[in-house]
Amino acid sequence: MKLAGQVALVTGAGSRDGIGFATARALAALGAVVVVSSTTDRIHERVKEIEAIGGVAHGVVADLMQPGEPERVVGEATGISGRLDICVNNAGMVSVGGTLTDIPTHLMTDAQWNDSLERNLTTCFAVTRAALTAMRAHGYGRVVNIASTSGPVQAFVGDAAYHAAKAGMLGFTRAVALEYAGDGITVNAVAPGWIATGSQSEAEVAAGELTPLRRSGTPVEVAAAVQFLTCRDASYITGQMIVVDGGNSLPENRSWIP
Numbered sequence: 001m002k003l004a005g006q007v008a009l010v011t012g013a014g015s016r017d018g019i020g021f022a023t024a025r026a027l028a029a030l031g032a033v034v035v036v037s038s039t040t041d042r043i044h045e046r047v048k049e050i051e052a053i054g055g056v057a058h059g060v061v062a063d064l065m066q067p068g069e070p071e072r073v074v075g076e077a078t079g080i081s082g083r084l085d086i087c088v089n090n091a092g093m094v095s096v097g098g099t100l101t102d103i104p105t106h107l108m109t110d111a112q113w114n115d116s117l118e119r120n121l122t123t124c125f126a127v128t129r130a131a132l133t134a135m136r137a138h139g140y141g142r143v144v145n146i147a148s149t150s151g152p153v154q155a156f157v158g159d160a161a162y163h164a165a166k167a168g169m170l171g172f173t174r175a176v177a178l179e180y181a182g183d184g185i186t187v188n189a190v191a192p193g194w195i196a197t198g199s200q201s202e203a204e205v206a207a208g209e210l211t212p213l214r215r216s217g218t219p220v221e222v223a224a225a226v227q228f229l230t231c232r233d234a235s236y237i238t239g240q241m242i243v244v245d246g247g248n249s250l251p252e253n254r255s256w257i258p
Contacts, residue, residue, distance in 0.1 A: 002231050004031030007084050009077040011064060011127060012091030012146075013046055014038025017198040019146060020090035021046050022219035026227040028055030032086065035077040039063050064091050065118050070126035078134045086230045087131040090146040092120035092165070093199075102158035116161035121168045128172075128187075132180060141185035142230040145173050146222075149193045152241060153249045166191075170241055177239030186238035188229045192222045193245025210254075213246035 008027045013020030013036035020036070028034045028050050034057045036043055036050075043059040050057040060076045062069045078084045103112060124145055135141025150156060151166030170189055177187035194200075194208035196216040208216030225242045228234055243249060 001031035002233070003027060003086070006032045006086060007035065007077055007080055008032040008086035008088065008230065009035045009037070009074065009084060009127075009131065010088040010090060011037045011073070011123070012089075012093075014040055014042045015198055016046065016049070017219060018090075019192065019195065019197065019219045019222045020088070021049075022223040023088055023090065023226045024057065025050055025053065025055070026220070026223040027086065027088075027230060028057060029053070030227065030231070032230075033057070033080055035060060035073075035080070037062050037064070037073050037091070064123040064127060070123065071130045074127065074130035074134060083138055084131055084134040085140060086142045086144075087128065087135075088144045088146065088226055088230070089124040089127055091123050091127075092146075104158070105160045108161065113161045116159070117165050117168070120162060120165035121172070124169055125172060128176060132176075132185065135185050136180070136183045139184040141180075141183070142234075143173075143176070143185065143187040144226050144229050145169050145187070145189045146226070147173070147189045147191045147241065149191050149243060149245050149249055152189075152191055153243060153245075173241065174239045181238055186229070186235065188234075188237060188239070189241040190222060190225045190229070191241050191243045191245070193217060193243070193248045195219060195222060195244075208246070211246040211248040212250065215246065217244055217246055 010024040013024045024034045024036045037060040047057040047059040062073050147169045148166040151163035152170040173189040194216045222244050
């Protein structure tokens with residue numbers, strides 16, 4: 001129970017088969033009190049599922065794109081025992097509905113661009129800003145940002161805004177890690193590749209089959225990387241990004257893959 005006595009916040013944990021919920025379950029399994037958030041009431045079903053495996057969880061319904069909501073969610077977490085030890089920024093998606101967009105940059109509107117940056121990057125900033133205040137108060141913290149291989153490592157065609165947001169998340173991770181290292185706070189990122197969540201499209205399934213491991217990853221496999229970074233054992237790792245993509249970003253010559 002490496003996280004016993006700690007409070008962890010995981011945003012974007014509403015989907016039963018998503019990365020956020022898998023992460024919340026992994027942290028609860030190590031003894032953390034987990035606060036999970038999503039934009040809908042389904043988050044309360046996730047709380048019941050965590051409780052069913054012996055974990056302790058609290059659910060918060062919040063739209064992190066709305067002013068004041070990130071601060072309210074962090075306040076709910078710190079209100080449990082007066083502290084916040086772990087913050088996992090998982091909220092955000094490719095687009096409304098969780099499907100890939102296919103908009104060439106010259107046709108992308110200001111609204112589409114701004115929405116993607118707000119949804120995927122600004123929410124991460126706002127939650128982290130609030131969490132840092134709580135973490136500095138007791139000189140300890142673990143922040144893990146769920147980025148993507150799309151942007152920091154690779155790209156697909158049709159959504160430049162999403163790539164910009166996720167690449168921005170890596171830059172944000174490095175800057176904050178440097179700024180708060182002296183406060184006992186580590187800040188890292190995890191970059192999933194093709195992951196078999198409930199929102200994965202048929203095209204993404206096919207893409208997963210073309211990775212060196214010949215399959216998509218699972219939310220549990222991503223959660224394992226997050227879980228490691230949140231533990232005290234990872235105390236000398238900060239400002240880094242762990243890629244969880246089955247080796248998909250490795251081949252320069254893809255003709256060798258049978």
